[in-house]
Amino acid sequence: MPGCVPIAMWSSLPLRQLSCTLILSLPVGRMNHVRNNSQFHLDCEVLIHQHLLPLVIIILKLEDEYDYQRKINTYYPFHDEGEWELGRFLVENLTQTQIDKFLKLKWFHTHPRPYFTSKDQLLDWVDALPSFVPWKVSNIEFTGYKTTYPVQLIWRDALEVIKQLFSDPVFANHITFQPHVVNTRGQCEYGDYMSTDMAWTIQDYLPDKTPVTRITGGLKMHPLFITIGNLDSEVCSKATLRAWHCIAYMPIAKFCVHPDYQGILQARLWHKCVDLVCANLKITAKDGCFMPDPSQYIRYVFTQLVAHICDLPEAMMIAAVSKSASPITMAMQANFGDGVLYPPRTGHHTLQVIYEISKEVDPWDLDKFQKAAKAAHLSGVHMPYWSDWMFACPSVFLAGKILHTCIKFFADHPLNSVKETVGKCELDARFMVQHKRVGTQHFTKGVTHVNQMTGQEHRDIHAPSLLQLQASLHPDLFVQSMHS
Numbered sequence: 001m002p003g004c005v006p007i008a009m010w011s012s013l014p015l016r017q018l019s020c021t022l023i024l025s026l027p028v029g030r031m032n033h034v035r036n037n038s039q040f041h042l043d044c045e046v047l048i049h050q051h052l053l054p055l056v057i058i059i060l061k062l063e064d065e066y067d068y069q070r071k072i073n074t075y076y077p078f079h080d081e082g083e084w085e086l087g088r089f090l091v092e093n094l095t096q097t098q099i100d101k102f103l104k105l106k107w108f109h110t111h112p113r114p115y116f117t118s119k120d121q122l123l124d125w126v127d128a129l130p131s132f133v134p135w136k137v138s139n140i141e142f143t144g145y146k147t148t149y150p151v152q153l154i155w156r157d158a159l160e161v162i163k164q165l166f167s168d169p170v171f172a173n174h175i176t177f178q179p180h181v182v183n184t185r186g187q188c189e190y191g192d193y194m195s196t197d198m199a200w201t202i203q204d205y206l207p208d209k210t211p212v213t214r215i216t217g218g219l220k221m222h223p224l225f226i227t228i229g230n231l232d233s234e235v236c237s238k239a240t241l242r243a244w245h246c247i248a249y250m251p252i253a254k255f256c257v258h259p260d261y262q263g264i265l266q267a268r269l270w271h272k273c274v275d276l277v278c279a280n281l282k283i284t285a286k287d288g289c290f291m292p293d294p295s296q297y298i299r300y301v302f303t304q305l306v307a308h309i310c311d312l313p314e315a316m317m318i319a320a321v322s323k324s325a326s327p328i329t330m331a332m333q334a335n336f337g338d339g340v341l342y343p344p345r346t347g348h349h350t351l352q353v354i355y356e357i358s359k360e361v362d363p364w365d366l367d368k369f370q371k372a373a374k375a376a377h378l379s380g381v382h383m384p385y386w387s388d389w390m391f392a393c394p395s396v397f398l399a400g401k402i403l404h405t406c407i408k409f410f411a412d413h414p415l416n417s418v419k420e421t422v423g424k425c426e427l428d429a430r431f432m433v434q435h436k437r438v439g440t441q442h443f444t445k446g447v448t449h450v451n452q453m454t455g456q457e458h459r460d461i462h463a464p465s466l467l468q469l470q471a472s473l474h475p476d477l478f479v480q481s482m483h484s
């Protein structure tokens with residue numbers, strides 16, 4: 001649960017960002033659920049045997065003061081499963097005042113009422129439920145820069161959340177520990193992260209280790225989430241399996257400064273909060289730690305940042321670059337669209353530029369530092385959260401959202417070219433005469449007049465678009481460019 005908020009409430013909160021982390025660990029001496037034509041990294045070996053795990057479980061159980069009662073009643077302090085479901089529904093859907101009004105209804109005069117009699121008692125019972133990773137509240141402030149309200153970060157240790165995810169038996173048959181190469185007809189086939197070149201490369205630098213983690217994050221006070229990269233993509237995409245865990249609620253802050261400095265202070269606040277939440281992940285990325293896996297084997301694990309999924313403005317904030325620069329390449333705004341492949345904007349390069357500016361200007365002299373940073377195409381963030389995360393490089397881990405970078409991109413750019421080439425009336429006619437299929441949107445009035453569409457509608461236009469180009473003036477060249 002995110003703090004006192006039940007898990008079911010996650011879907012009601014806006015989520016703007018996702019970020020991913022990787023864990024490298026020593027696998028046990030058994031095969032995972034990967035294909036037979038896979039080649040595994042040679043550094044993966046057995047480390048510690050299964051019999052050590054029960055000691056960890058005993059330690060965890062001793063911390064629960066209600067362990068004895070839960071041996072009799074799993075839902076303690078609730079009377080039974082039905083009362084727990086009622087309490088969960090009330091906490092998820094009603095305010096505290098509404099819960100009190102509900103419990104005082106005359107309906108309860110003639111019908112059995114729950115054992116909790118007030119919203120305070122209900123919330124106390126919810127707090128008494130077992131929680132593996134406790135929530136914390138930290139006050140965040142910048143010396144010399146006041147905010148309209150105190151800034152509080154609600155968070156929990158990302159490393160402890162990862163340990164809980166990594167050992168969840170639900171994922172036992174859907175997790176991969178070894179970096180591997182899949183060969184299909186003499187060619188390399190890429191699937192989940194563990195089959196990529198990056199996973200193999202990192203394994204070379206970390207003696208005897210293997211990957212797993214992801215985090216998903218939120219901007220502008222949205223929740224920050226985390227999951228593990230070893231999980232199958234099919235598992236991560238199913239909300240009911242709860243492979244994504246909330247690790248923080250980013251604070252809302254308005255600084256009492258000139259509007260020109262709001263953006264730089266808010267960006268620095270965001271990086272400072274993520275740095276606090278992921279501090280132990282960064283230590284583990286360098287030194288490693290022991291974790292039980294879903295099969296109760298102990299593994300030596302290293303947590304590396306794999307991907308941070310976001311839209312373009314968020315990527316710029318994370319990479320600490322200005323709006324005139326690409327967050328992943330050395331291209332400037334004037335270079336966008338020129339067809340030139342620019343070198344990656346590495347984290348080392350960004351940190352080196354920040355260091356050179358900091359030698360000349362105090363980072364907390366916002367006016368001078370921000371001007372110097374903008375001259376170097378930076379945003380003014382002087383301590384990015386990824387700066388001390390081993391192997392983390394924005395040019396590698398920044399990944400665009402599928403909705404914006406693929407689906408919406410096609411609607412905004414290639415589809416417009418298709419309209420001009422085929423003609424709006426002709427394109428509408430071709431979509432209108434398509435046969436109806438279950439599960440696919442049928443555009444009875446064509447597609448050129450539609451201004452607002454869902455992601456599903458974007459995909460239903462995207463899929464058959466190439467087929468609509470066969471009668472264009474230069475079908476081979478145009479279809480080839482659209483296909484690319």
